[in-house]
Amino acid sequence: MNAVSPASAAFPGLVDSHCHLDFPDFEGKMAEIREEMRANGVTHALCISVNFAGFPKVLALAEAYDNFFASVGVHPDHEDRTEVDPARLVELARHPRIVAIGETGLDYYRVSGDLVWQRERFRAHIRAARECRKPLVIHTRQAAEDTLTIMREERAAEVGGVMHCFTESRAMAEVAIALGFHISFSGIVTFKNAGALKDVARWVPLERLLVETDSPYLAPVPHRGKTNRPALVRHVAEEVARLRGISLEDLATASTRNFFRLFKAAK
Ligand SMILES: [Zn+2]
Numbered sequence: 001m002n003a004v005s006p007a008s009a010a011f012p013g014l015v016d017s018h019c020h021l022d023f024p025d026f027e028g029k030m031a032e033i034r035e036e037m038r039a040n041g042v043t044h045a046l047c048i049s050v051n052f053a054g055f056p057k058v059l060a061l062a063e064a065y066d067n068f069f070a071s072v073g074v075h076p077d078h079e080d081r082t083e084v085d086p087a088r089l090v091e092l093a094r095h096p097r098i099v100a101i102g103e104t105g106l107d108y109y110r111v112s113g114d115l116v117w118q119r120e121r122f123r124a125h126i127r128a129a130r131e132c133r134k135p136l137v138i139h140t141r142q143a144a145e146d147t148l149t150i151m152r153e154e155r156a157a158e159v160g161g162v163m164h165c166f167t168e169s170r171a172m173a174e175v176a177i178a179l180g181f182h183i184s185f186s187g188i189v190t191f192k193n194a195g196a197l198k199d200v201a202r203w204v205p206l207e208r209l210l211v212e213t214d215s216p217y218l219a220p221v222p223h224r225g226k227t228n229r230p231a232l233v234r235h236v237a238e239e240v241a242r243l244r245g246i247s248l249e250d251l252a253t254a255s256t257r258n259f260f261r262l263f264k265a266a267k
Pocket residue numbers: 103139164165
């Protein structure tokens with residue numbers, strides 16, 4: 001295989017479809033982060049909102065840099081159980097740099113007890129996404145059935161979106177794909193013990209596949225345990241390409257095309 005170096009101009013470019021660059025881990029490090037992206041052929045990143053308090057900082061990143069985009073949403077693990085008003089999400093999503101609603105979803109692994117509030121919050125996000133016609137960034141962990149039920153009940157298929165940092169079964173991936181959603185792989189797919197997930201990565205239709213880092217979490221092999229950052233999405237992409245028996249360039253071309261088609265983001 002005649003591989004094109006990710007640093008060269010001929011490389012199609014990768015997008016980190018999910019990162020948290022507003023987190024304290026990256027304070028004062030943006031020049032370094034962006035230089036490392038450039039050196040690894042990572043051309044764009046989507047900065048994901050996890051609560052209203054942090055949202056201005058997420059938006060500021062997308063306003064400051066034309067290759068960063070942003071989302072608006074309240075993470076399912078966010079402790080403050082105050083109801084999320086869909087109208088507030090819709091209002092904030094009006095901004096042209098906001099390309100998605102989320103991250104939202106269900107997490108029965110990190111949070112337990114009576115989770116009515118979490119399900120209501122998820123419904124509010126889907127309603128907002130349909131109202132403003134922007135795709136959803138969905139986080140789901142050990143809550144496959146309820147996640148899919150709510151997606152169906154609230155007609156999430158009208159806007160589509162992405163099942164981010166996917167770690168669930170192929171059966172769940174199949175239903176999400178049938179609902180018009182994309183599947184995004186993170187550094188977890190590079191882990192040795194992720195056999196079932198590697199099978200999902202082999203199977204997902206290429207036109208529905210995205211890659212991400214979820215920085216600062218989940219650094220891929222060979223950086224496992226370190227602070228993750230967008231440049232390392234290259235290792236995720238390399239592993240997914242290897243699993244599918246295609247070149248890194250082909251994987252980059254497809255996943256980047258998928259990203260811009262889904263989020264209608266201006267390059
Ligand atoms: Zn998440």
